[in-house]
Amino acid sequence: MADTSVKPPFKITPVVFHVLLAMSEGDAHGYGIMQEVEKRTEGSLKIGPGSLYFTLNRLLEVAMIKEGAGAATDDARRKYYRLTEYGRAVLESELRLLSDIVDLAREKAVLRDEGVA
Amino acid sequence: MADTSVKPPFKITPVVFHVLLAMSEGDAHGYGIMQEVEKRTEGSLKIGPGSLYFTLNRLLEVAMIKEGAGAATDDARRKYYRLTEYGRAVLESELRLLSDIVDLAREKAVLRDEGVA
């Protein structure tokens, strides 16, 4: 079993987590991340430009993300970012933690199943 | 299908979430919550007394939790709390959101399975 625990240099807050997750599929740009996170969390997490660009810069500094390129980018203003291996490791580590917590909660039947096959 | 979305009067941060979750099994007291959360999150979330008692008081104010009683309480100093129905609804709502995100991430294979039967 591989050791998947990674110690990031700062706390992986919900904002940081969702920014990383938004890039897990491929290159993403700031504005798109803002919109996707709000949609994905059903509005419960809205990342303002302040948090977003602060977070992106910090992720760049510690090389969890790097500059990327949007496939056939139309809009020249967009800046695309992508996960580095390190960034993906951090994301996976965090996700695994989250996954364990969800599993635990399910065991406790905090979540009462509704139609989970 | 019941509408499980609940709109809490403040943000359900990781600290708030874990405090609620710690009470999902039954009555819990502050110090115990601090320890359990640190253990459960493998040390990645340490709730200091400042956050803890601030959080507990706020949860009491909005009636997500209420005072409880430890079964045959030995230590008289302990103050036990338990979830109200409202508190449990908030917890379930948040958990479902988290669960969906974890599922989504799994679909994307951000989490590469290792021995998931």
Add this chain to the structure above:
DNA sequence: AATTGATATATCAGTAATGGATATACTACA
């Protein structure tokens, strides 16, 4: 080609949340 609204990045200030220090007191045990 000018106007307009949405897109997009960026910074800043005010607010909210958190962590750590500190205080106080009780418990258990040697």
Add this chain to the structure above:
DNA sequence: TGTAGTATATCCATTACTGATATATCAATT
């Protein structure tokens, strides 16, 4: 009876976040 651990509580410095603001570009309409 001393001391380490348990337990609640408050305060303050730090950190994180939100929302306002600024600036500029793009797309669509006219």
